Amino acid sequence: xxxxxxxxxxxxxxxxxxxxxxxxxxxxxxxxxxxxxxxxxxxxxxxxxxxxxxxxxxxxxxxxxxxxxxxxxxxxxxxxxxxxxxxxxxxxxxxxxxxxxxxxxxxxxxxxxxxxxxxxxxxxxxxxxxxxxxxxxxxxxxxxxxxxxxxxxxxxxxxxxxxxxxxxxxxxxxxxxxxxxxxxxxxxxxxxxxxxxxxxxxxxxxxxxxxxxxxxxxxxxxxxxxxxxxxxxxxxxxxxxxxxxxxxxxxxxxxxxxxxxxxxxxxxxxxxxxxxxxxxxxxxxxxxxxxxxxxxxxxxxxxxxxxxxxxxxxxxxxxxx
Amino acid sequence: xxxxxxxxxxxxxxxxxxxxxxxxxxxxxxxxxxxxxxxxxxxxxxxxxxxxxxxxxxxxxxxxxxxxxxxxxxxxxxxxxxxxxxxxxxxxxxxxxxxxxxxxxxxxxxxxxxxxxxxxxxxxxxxxxxxxxxxxxxxxxxxxxxxxxxxxxxxxxxxxxxxxxxxxxxxxxxxxxxxxxxxxxxxxxxxxxxxxxxxxxxxxxxxxxxxxxxxxxxxxxxxxxxxxxxxxxxxxxxxxxxxxxxxxxxxxxxxxxxxx
Numbered sequence: 001x002x003x004x005x006x007x008x009x010x011x012x013x014x015x016x017x018x019x020x021x022x023x024x025x026x027x028x029x030x031x032x033x034x035x036x037x038x039x040x041x042x043x044x045x046x047x048x049x050x051x052x053x054x055x056x057x058x059x060x061x062x063x064x065x066x067x068x069x070x071x072x073x074x075x076x077x078x079x080x081x082x083x084x085x086x087x088x089x090x091x092x093x094x095x096x097x098x099x100x101x102x103x104x105x106x107x108x109x110x111x112x113x114x115x116x117x118x119x120x121x122x123x124x125x126x127x128x129x130x131x132x133x134x135x136x137x138x139x140x141x142x143x144x145x146x147x148x149x150x151x152x153x154x155x156x157x158x159x160x161x162x163x164x165x166x167x168x169x170x171x172x173x174x175x176x177x178x179x180x181x182x183x184x185x186x187x188x189x190x191x192x193x194x195x196x197x198x199x200x201x202x203x204x205x206x207x208x209x210x211x212x213x214x215x216x217x218x219x220x221x222x223x224x225x226x227x228x229x230x231x232x233x234x235x236x237x238x239x240x241x242x243x244x245x246x247x248x249x250x251x252x253x254x255x256x257x258x259x260x261x262x263x264x265x266x267x268x269x270x271x272x273x274x275x276x277x278x279x280x281x282x283x284x285x286x287x288x289x290x291x292x293x294x295x296x297x298x299x300x301x302x303x304x305x306x307x308x309x310x311x312x313x314x315x316x317x318x319x320x321x
Numbered sequence: 322x323x324x325x326x327x328x329x330x331x332x333x334x335x336x337x338x339x340x341x342x343x344x345x346x347x348x349x350x351x352x353x354x355x356x357x358x359x360x361x362x363x364x365x366x367x368x369x370x371x372x373x374x375x376x377x378x379x380x381x382x383x384x385x386x387x388x389x390x391x392x393x394x395x396x397x398x399x400x401x402x403x404x405x406x407x408x409x410x411x412x413x414x415x416x417x418x419x420x421x422x423x424x425x426x427x428x429x430x431x432x433x434x435x436x437x438x439x440x441x442x443x444x445x446x447x448x449x450x451x452x453x454x455x456x457x458x459x460x461x462x463x464x465x466x467x468x469x470x471x472x473x474x475x476x477x478x479x480x481x482x483x484x485x486x487x488x489x490x491x492x493x494x495x496x497x498x499x500x501x502x503x504x505x506x507x508x509x510x511x512x513x514x515x516x517x518x519x520x521x522x523x524x525x526x527x528x529x530x531x532x533x534x535x536x537x538x539x540x541x542x543x544x545x546x547x548x549x550x551x552x553x554x555x556x557x558x559x560x561x562x563x564x565x566x567x568x569x570x571x572x573x574x575x576x577x578x579x580x581x
Contacts, residue, residue, distance in 0.1 A: 070480070070489055071452065071462060096448070096465055096482035103449025104456040107417050112543035115416070115447040125547065136550045143543040177492055180461040180478075184488040197483055201580070225581065243467070243502050244481055250359065250441075250501050252483065258580045275555070279578055281571065287562075294555040297574050301563025309568025314581055317572060 002088035003033040003057065005081055007074060007101065008046065009093050012038060012067070015046050017198055018093040018150075020053045020157030025150050027160070028122050030088045033057040035169075037077045038066050047164055054160035059085075061169040071097060072179040073171060075104045080169045082109060082145065089124060094149035095197070102149040112141030118154040118255070118276075129276055152197050153255055194228050196245060201227025202256045202277070204247055206270075207234040208263020208284060208303060215241050217307050218262055224311035230254065230274075232264045248273035262303040266291025283307065322376040322471075324367045325427050326400065327438040327454070328360040330384050330391040356391040359439030363499050364395045365506040366469055367437050374471065376434075377401050381426050383411060383419065389522065396517035397509030403522035404429070410527055415543050420453035422539075425530040427458060435476065436496040440465045451498035461491035467502040 004026035009016035019034070026032035034055035036043040043060030050058055061077030078090060078101070090105065092098040094116045106113035117126035125140045126148055140146075196202065203225065205218035215229070222229045231241035233248050247254055249269035259277035264270060266282070266289055274280070275294070282295035283303045292298040299306055333353040367378045380395040382388045383406040392403040404426050411422065427436055436458070441448035455462035463469075466478035466489075476495045480487045481502070509517070531539060559574065561567055575581040 070464075070487070075456070095484070097484070099447060099449045100452035100462070100464060103416060103420070103447070103453040106543075107420055107453045107456055110417070110543075113416050113447075113449070114544060115449060129552070130549075134552055136552055137546055138548040139544050139546045141543060142545045143541050175459075178459045178461055180463045180489040180491040180495070182487045183477075183490045185485060186487070187485040195483060243500075244483065244486075258575070279580060280555070281575075283567075292560065293557050296555075296558035297571065298558065298560045299563055299567045299571065300560070301567050305565070306563055306568045306571070309566075310571050311568075313569050313572040314575075317576070317581065 002030040003085050004030040005078065005085065005087045005090045006032050006034050006055070007078060007090070007092040007098065008034050008036045008050065009095070009098070010036070010038065010042070010046055012042060013045065015049050016093075017157055018095070018152040019050075021152065021155040022091045022093060022150055023050070023054045024155040024158050025120050026089075026091050027054060028120055029124060031056045033059060033085065033087070035059045035061060035077055035081050037061045037074045037171075039064055043166065047166060051164035052159055052161050053157065054162055055164050056162050057165045057167060059167050059169050061171050063171045065174055066171060067182070069174045069179045069181055071101050071104065072174055074101045075108070076172055077169055078105050079108055080171070084169070087145070089146040089148060092147075092149050094151045099149050102147050106147040109145055109147070111144035111147045113147050114139055114141060115149045117148050117150045120148065120150070131272075151253075151255070193222060194226070196228045196230055196247070197252055197254055199228035199254070200256050201225045201258045201260075202230050202247070202254050202274070203227050203260045203262065204230035204232060204264060204274070205235055205241065205262050206232035206264030207238060208265075209235060209240055210263070212240045214304070217304060221260065221262070221307045221311045224314045225258070225260075227256070227258070232270050233267070261291050261295070262307055264291055265289045266294070322370065322374060322434045323430060323432050324370060324376045324378045324435045324437060325430055325433050326360075326364050326367045326378060326380045326395065327423055327436065327451070328364065328380055328382045328391050328395055329357050329442050330354050330382065330388045331357045331442055354387055354390070356394045357439060357442050359441065359499065359501050361506040362501060362503050363437040363439050364398055364400060365504045366499055368399045368507070369504070370435070370471060371399065379404060379430050381423065382406070383422055383426075385412075392522055393517050394509060396520045396522070397513040398507055399513060400520075402520055405522055405524045406526070406530070407524050408526040410540055414540070416447050416449055417453065417543060418540060420450050420457060422527070422530060423450065424454045424457035426525065427454065429525070429530070434493045435471065436460065436494075438496070438498045440498040440500050451496060455496035458496070460494055460496045462496050462498075463489045463491055464498040465500055466497050467500045469497055469499065469503065
């Protein structure tokens with residue numbers, strides 16, 4: 001079977017769940033081969049976890065400056081790996097970084113780029129959802145190597161233990177005139193909550209939350225359901241919650257099993273970011289709010305009464321059962 | 322300083338968007354076309370630099386005849402000149418070719434210090450074009466910036482991504498893509514709209530941008546849309562009015578759906 005290269009998302013110590021999903025997706029096309037870009041020693045730390053999830057080879061593209069520059073080391077590493085392995089496809093996670101890496105790689109290789117795939121079949125046909133969930137599109141790469149950015153959460157991560165071979169890729173030195181250096185990083189302070197785009201439950205607040213303090217109600221419900229917190233653009237613009245939690249056309253697209261919208265009216269831009277959620281619950285005082293029309297379960301009522309009651313009830317049922 | 326701003330005309334996200342049945346490209350005839358909102362913020366950032374450090378601002382857009390409206394709007398905001406890439410052969414082109422064509426247009430501007438773009442367009446949302454243009458031009462990419470500083474031949478940006486924030490630093494020339502958080506774009510004044518009519522806009526096609534190559538290599542279609550199916554509208558589900566017990570009843574629903 002040909003190799004399918006998977007770019008590993010990691011924090012230096014742990015592999016992100018989205019990478020395990022890519023390994024699952026890659027198995028449909030060939031033998032998953034993981035490419036680890038990082039400082040020396042990173043691949044050795046991650047290898048066991050990658051092999052447990054089915055990576056038959058681990059390519060180590062390591063250099064002391066690998067983490068210091070935005071995207072360029074990953075693009076260089078994948079380009080090197082492609083020239084060495086001649087893979088059947090390259091898969092990356094459709095994150096902010098991943099989409100840019102995929103694009104730059106595709107341009108360098110004159111390859112075909114598919115972004116935001118939510119499914120993939122064994123012939124490499126990708127399913128995408130476009131225009132904020134109003135169309136399902138099936139596309140394939142017809143020229144050059146398929147470079148596919150897969151939306152996190154679209155595939156199940158599976159344990160599939162194999163023996164992984166390890167190989168080194170010699171990263172070229174980074175051209176400082178052509179690369180942006182990362183001089184500081186601040187992690188998102190999400191506490192123990194799952195990452196928004198990867199969460200199976202998302203609880204979002206809108207203008208109806210009526211203030212930064214009101215978001216405690218949203219957070220408490222999210223915690224009771226072990227979910228992530230999101231916010232509508234109106235709530236973000238009003239300063240109730242930080243921008244990186246914005247769900248919608250100009251924020252993040254989410255597709256969780258359960259999406260709970262609290263005090264969100266349902267502007268088309270917001271719906272574009274969450275319409276593909278499996279089950280939608282909406283709570284809004286305004287019986288005319290558009291989001292109530294597309295919710296699987298709509299509550300006309302005060303979120304400050306409904307959400308805490310729901311959170312308490314979930315906690316109580318968990319304890320009982 | 323020479324600044325190039327890349328802008329795109331897109332269907333208004335506040336309206337319904339449809340794909341043509343014939344070739345699955347955007348049905349432009351039935352769409353309200355507007356200058357993409359995030360691009361407007363990229364233009365605003367260029368104009369603020371023009372006011373603070375002095376700059377010649379060139380606005381570049383690829384698209385059919387109507388894209389001229391998007392260029393004129395940025396000229397009305399205060400940009401100096403426009404380049405309109407207009408060529409029927411570019412209809413429905415993929416992300417990689419789009420970036421190659423935009424990069425070629427940027428190369429026609431002399432001594433470019435800064436290329437500015439929006440971080441994503443609201444129609445395609447691939448969010449990859451600015452990074453590809455940077456790669457093709459050999460420029461550092463400072464993408465998804467919610468804050469930008471240009472000083473002493475260097476550019477610094479605060480980048481926002483789902484895994485956290487980062488401060489980026491690079492020498493000029495560089496490419497920066499901005500998020501919608503970066504600023505509030507100005508409205509063109511009446512005077513600006515009148516002045517924009519006299520500002521130069523150069524219309525170029527593929528033969529102008531790539532005089533030495535035939536278009537077969539450039540325009541080769543790398544991807545093919547096999548099928549585009551409108552998704553069924555979500556039907557309204559259960560609707561209740563809270564009588565003081567909605568939260569408790571909702572739990573029963575969530576348990577029945579195996580969501581709790």
